[in-house]
Amino acid sequence: MKLRTRRRLYLREAFVALVLARIAVRVVSPVRIFAWAGRPLARTSRFAADEIDWIAWAVETVAAKWPMAAPCLPSALAAHAMLRRRGIASRICLAVAREQQELAGHAWVELGNGKIIGDTGGDRFTRIAEFGVPKTV
Numbered sequence: 001m002k003l004r005t006r007r008r009l010y011l012r013e014a015f016v017a018l019v020l021a022r023i024a025v026r027v028v029s030p031v032r033i034f035a036w037a038g039r040p041l042a043r044t045s046r047f048a049a050d051e052i053d054w055i056a057w058a059v060e061t062v063a064a065k066w067p068m069a070a071p072c073l074p075s076a077l078a079a080h081a082m083l084r085r086r087g088i089a090s091r092i093c094l095a096v097a098r099e100q101q102e103l104a105g106h107a108w109v110e111l112g113n114g115k116i117i118g119d120t121g122g123d124r125f126t127r128i129a130e131f132g133v134p135k136t137v
Contacts, residue, residue, distance in 0.1 A: 006054070014058035017078035018066070025074055037080055037092050037131035045087035055082045056116050072118050076107040079117040080132065083109070090116060091132030095125035 024033055059079045076092050083090045090111045097104045106125050108118025 007058075010054050010058035011062060013082060014055075014062040014078060017081050018059070018062055018074055021074035021077035021081070024077065033077070034092075034129075034131045037077070041084060041087060041089055043087045044089060051086060052083070052088065052111060052116060055079055055086075058082075059117055073105075073107040075117055076109045079109045083111070083116075089133040091130050091134070093127055094129040094131075095127045097125045 056079065059075055059082070063075045080090055080092050088111070090109050093108050093110055095106045097106070104125075106118070109116045
């Protein structure tokens with residue numbers, strides 16, 4: 001497959017996944033969203049590292065072009081869905097931080113011990129939940 005064609009396919013899939021994730025965040029209850037995210041994979045597959053890189057690139061590219069509609073949670077849900085579709089086990093991590101008198105939330109996707117989508121926020125955020133494959137020690 002040509003590189004240009006591959007890019008277009010990943011960008012289209014990332015766009016659709018982000019739109020659906022954005023709608024889900026607004027319409028579907030969080031319990032149902034995170035129940036889906038926490039379900040075990042029906043199948044697992046061996047994958048190439050470039051598959052993960054393509055997914056991360058596509059989601060980050062679409063989110064950058066459409067910043068107001070793609071905050072961290074929909075981006076994390078979109079990447080998680082794209083990885084699950086390929087049988088790649090990942091987890092969505094949620095965290096909070098206190099900013100002045102308010103709480104700020106953040107989400108990112110991890111695969112193994114590394115992050116795929118989003119920034120972990122360093123020491124600023126405190127991880128409160130994970131959905132998907134449990135972290136191995």
